[in-house]
Amino acid sequence: LTPYLLCFLLALTSCDKKELKIGETAIIPLPAELIEGDGHFIINDKTTVSVNNQEQQTIATNFFKKFETASGWIPEISINNEQADIIFYTEKSLNPEAYELVVNTGGIHIKSASGAGFFYAMETIGQLLPTTFYSKEKQTNTIWGIPAVTIKDEPAFKWRGYMLDVSRHFFTKEEVKDAIDFMAEVKLNRFHWHLSDDNGWRIEIKKYPKLTEIGAWRVNQNDKDENTSNWWGRPTQQPGEKATYGGFYTQDDIKEIVAYAKARYIEIIPEIDMPGHSLAAIASYPEISCSTGPFYVGTGGVVRNNTYCPGKEVTFEFVENVLGEVMDLFPFDYMHIGGDECNKEAWEVDLDCQLRMKEENLADTHELQSYFVKRVEKIVNTHGKNMIGWDEILEGGLAPNATVMSWRGEKGGIAAARQGHDVIMTPSRYCYFDLKQGDDDLEPNLGYAYSFLKDTYNYKIISDSLTTEQGKHVLGLQGNLWTESLRNWSQITYMTFPRLYAVAENGWTSQADKNWDGFTNRLLNQFKRLDQKGERYATSAYNARI
Numbered sequence: 001l002t003p004y005l006l007c008f009l010l011a012l013t014s015c016d017k018k019e020l021k022i023g024e025t026a027i028i029p030l031p032a033e034l035i036e037g038d039g040h041f042i043i044n045d046k047t048t049v050s051v052n053n054q055e056q057q058t059i060a061t062n063f064f065k066k067f068e069t070a071s072g073w074i075p076e077i078s079i080n081n082e083q084a085d086i087i088f089y090t091e092k093s094l095n096p097e098a099y100e101l102v103v104n105t106g107g108i109h110i111k112s113a114s115g116a117g118f119f120y121a122m123e124t125i126g127q128l129l130p131t132t133f134y135s136k137e138k139q140t141n142t143i144w145g146i147p148a149v150t151i152k153d154e155p156a157f158k159w160r161g162y163m164l165d166v167s168r169h170f171f172t173k174e175e176v177k178d179a180i181d182f183m184a185e186v187k188l189n190r191f192h193w194h195l196s197d198d199n200g201w202r203i204e205i206k207k208y209p210k211l212t213e214i215g216a217w218r219v220n221q222n223d224k225d226e227n228t229s230n231w232w233g234r235p236t237q238q239p240g241e242k243a244t245y246g247g248f249y250t251q252d253d254i255k256e257i258v259a260y261a262k263a264r265y266i267e268i269i270p271e272i273d274m275p276g277h278s279l280a281a282i283a284s285y286p287e288i289s290c291s292t293g294p295f296y297v298g299t300g301g302v303v304r305n306n307t308y309c310p311g312k313e314v315t316f317e318f319v320e321n322v323l324g325e326v327m328d329l330f331p332f333d334y335m336h337i338g339g340d341e342c343n344k345e346a347w348e349v350d351l352d353c354q355l356r357m358k359e360e361n362l363a364d365t366h367e368l369q370s371y372f373v374k375r376v377e378k379i380v381n382t383h384g385k386n387m388i389g390w391d392e393i394l395e396g397g398l399a400p401n402a403t404v405m406s407w408r409g410e411k412g413g414i415a416a417a418r419q420g421h422d423v424i425m426t427p428s429r430y431c432y433f434d435l436k437q438g439d440d441d442l443e444p445n446l447g448y449a450y451s452f453l454k455d456t457y458n459y460k461i462i463s464d465s466l467t468t469e470q471g472k473h474v475l476g477l478q479g480n481l482w483t484e485s486l487r488n489w490s491q492i493t494y495m496t497f498p499r500l501y502a503v504a505e506n507g508w509t510s511q512a513d514k515n516w517d518g519f520t521n522r523l524l525n526q527f528k529r530l531d532q533k534g535e536r537y538a539t540s541a542y543n544a545r546i
């Protein structure tokens with residue numbers, strides 16, 4: 001009986017033959033140049049990889065560690081091995097973020113001048129592999145084929161961003177890392193972290209502990225009204241009522257996330273919003289406001305008296321100390337100071353503000369805001385950083401070195417570029433991920449307007465009304481996600497995808513190469529990848545694509 005049993009067992013195992021799966025050349029963002037070849041290259045546990053230095057080694061190792069979840073193995077990676085199957089070549093003549101990638105049946109050659117380029121080449125390989133590359137489960141049956149292809153690639157814009165508001169609702173360190181991951185997969189390189197607002201202060205500041213003891217917490221309206229996703233208009237905190245909803249990042253958390261982003265070639269721009277949108281700050285330290293309070297961390301609804309007081313020196317001392325700690329934590333050259341939607345009612349009646357306006361010869365509270373922003377810019381510049389503000393900072397006169405983020409349409413960005421200032425385009429109609437993207441019934445959002453995928457994709461970043469010289473001040477674009485009505489991570493990904501992919505392609509692929517039909521076709525593969533990762537996304541956006 002034993003030989004029969006053996007044969008039977010053998011037959012069973014041979015049924016378990018591995019299946020060759022070959023990925024497709026459907027890449028998002030679309031590479032500058034892509035030529036399909038014949039055949040494919042198979043990556044397996046015998047594959048060898050050669051890199052030139054430590055940085056490249058880290059890139060290759062991180063890629064294969066991620067791949068290991070699905071593949072079950074990590075190949076050998078060594079320095080300068082001419083015989084390897086996958087070879088990195090440092091090629092100094094290429095532009096900073098550019099890379100070249102040749103896949104043929106014998107192996108893969110990658111050229112770049114920088115870590116960023118090699119990193120992007122590996123992300124492209126990730127997309128050339130079967131979509132199960134992104135699976136959270138081991139694919140025991142797969143032979144991993146990469147289609148033969150020659151790619152020459154580099155981005156159209158150097159600023160390709162995503163903004164996440166963690167004040168209106170708090171998101172954990174792990175969730176923020178997920179955002180950094182999904183950005184990296186489509187070669188986005190700027191993460192704008194909206195760390196303060198009326199509804200919560202989210203970053204530990206050693207000199208001002210009350211910012212996180214008080215400012216990071218508010219009344220837990222979610223407990224009161226679990227089924228309402230739109231929380232605007234909730235009553236504010238009552239005296240004596242306990243504030244239990246919120247959270248913040250310690251300085252160690254921040255350092256960890258900065259390093260995590262850096263390893264994915266993403267720079268982080270912290271935003272501390274001022275002088276408006278500051279209820280959480282003044283609830284913690286009322287002395288920097290125009291009155292004595294008391295203030296409570298906002299729970300939604302229309303906020304009026306939520307501003308720093310530009311009439312008092314203690315305010316500037318606070319700003320200098322807080323921004324000093326923030327800027328020390330973030331190595332990138334930019335600090336975002338907000339500057340949007342500043343309600344000036346309190347300034348109109350405040351004695352210190354009136355005195356300041358008289359002393360400084362300021363005509364109105366717009367000029368007072370400009371005075372405030374200019375002083376803050378000096379603080380930022382003294383630390384060797386550039387200041388960014390929302391387009392309201394144009395009102396009353398722009399600070400001399402400011403970079404402007406244009407959100408109320410394009411006009412702020414156009415005006416700033418004409419004045420010779422750098423700008424980042426985030427016009428809400430095209431770039432606001434909190435706006436509805438499709439069917440009314442499916443959208444867990446503020447619901448005050450729409451931003452359709454096609455509009456995001458076709459949005460022309462450099463306005464025709466700018467000259468070539470002025471156009472050079474447009475650094476790029478950004479998709480912004482405000483979270484007043486989004487309180488769990490699946491809502492975040494739902495509002496983000498697929499619009500993030502439209503932003504990524506718009507920022508990377510040249511205006512001439514963009515192609516809506518091609519994009520929506522390639523998007524289907526991207527949806528499969530999201531399915532593998534188990535990330536929720538909006539098919540409504542896709543269905544509303546025409």
Ligand code: TNX
Binds near residue numbers: 340341390432434483
């Ligand atoms: C305006 S955009 C704001 C945010 C809101 C957003 C909602 C900007 C600079 N300010 O505070 O969350 O609209 O879409």
